[in-house]
Amino acid sequence: MATIYxxxxxxxxxxxxxxxVINNTVPVREATRLKVEAAxxxxxxxxxxxAQSLASNRSNSIGIVVSELGGPFYGELLSRIENEFRAAGKHVIIAAGHSNADLERDSIEFLRSRNCDALILHVEAVHDAYLVELAESGLPFVLINRMVAGIEERCITLDNEQxxxxxxxxxxxxxxxDIAYIxxxxxxxxxxxRYNGHQKALAKFxxxxxxxxxxxGDFQETGGVNGFNHLREQGHAFTALVCxxxxxxxGAITAAHEAGLDIPEQVAVIGFDNINFSHYTHPKLTTIDYPVAEIxxxxxxxxxxxVYQRPIEDLQALFIPQLIVRDST
Incomplete structure (x- = not known):
């Protein structure tokens, strides 16, 4: 095995x-760098x-905690994060918190033990106080899809109420x-x-x-199926469904089809997220765009x-959702 000598x-x-050259810690003339890389x-x-980590005090790895590893939403989120870091010569370590406070804390502590240079957190169950305490400990992290008082500068989120x-x-x-809501x-x-925004719109009208x-519901397709069937059993007619x-x-559209109902003639349906399969439902789904990849x-x-002092300008903390009109309404 070759050595540095x-x-x-x-x-x-x-x-x-x-x-x-190896650690990229101090500028080196291009001709010299090329000679070393060729050797x-x-x-x-x-x-x-x-050895690199010891020399640079960096592991060049970033830990990510998300609620789940499956599904189109988290797949798109993780893919864009990984692509951005790979282009910068960094690597990611991913853990799942499963929307459970204990598991989220365990995942965070595991990634800290791996000497990650920073963490990206999409956590839902841990208390705000825990996240504030984490920030005060000096751990570099950024929080996705959640705004926490006191650490706003670490939060990148969508205006879900809007x-x-x-x-x-x-x-x-x-x-x-007559509008139903799941x-x-x-x-x-x-x-x-999102439910607060629904109520705000009703009040305005x-x-x-x-x-x-x-x-x-539960944010799963089965929740849409169960929710739609439950709403119909209540005996109150509705012409629109917001999910x-x-x-x-x-899931709600599937349940409606199985009940012999026409979408949107008998029930108009709108979703939220604009994940990739929303283009391929039948009918195509009207939805609210959540730019998860950009976030x-x-x-x-x-x-x-x-963390790495890269010259990046215009960091955006708040993203504004957009209505995407398709065939389900």
């Missing part, structure tokens, strides 16, 4: 110069990552007044905020909310700027 001899430079390639030399408002406002503008679990910040037309995310909207990219850039 052999690289130094073949390139005709000092050990310190080879180290600078490394000829000898088949591979830098020791542990998105919930836009969804219901659109149904009201189309003339609907929410995500209301203990989750984004689900509650002076429409009283019918509690019999509300169902608390807290696209997966539940997809993931912004979180990665936050780390590159704040």
């Amino acid at each position: 052999q690289v130094s001899e073949l390139a005709g430079v000092s050990l310190a110069t080879v180290s600078r 490394m390639q000829e000898l088949g030399y591979r830098p020791n990552s542990v 998105g919930g408002y836009l969804a219901t406002e659109y149904m009201l503008q189309q003339g609907h007044r 929410s995500g679990p209301l203990w989750k910040h984004d689900a509650q905020e 002076a429409v009283c909310e019918n509690k019999a037309l509300f169902y608390e 807290g995310n696209d997966e539940m909207a997809s 993931g990219q912004m979180a990665a850039r936050w780390v590159l700027k704040r």
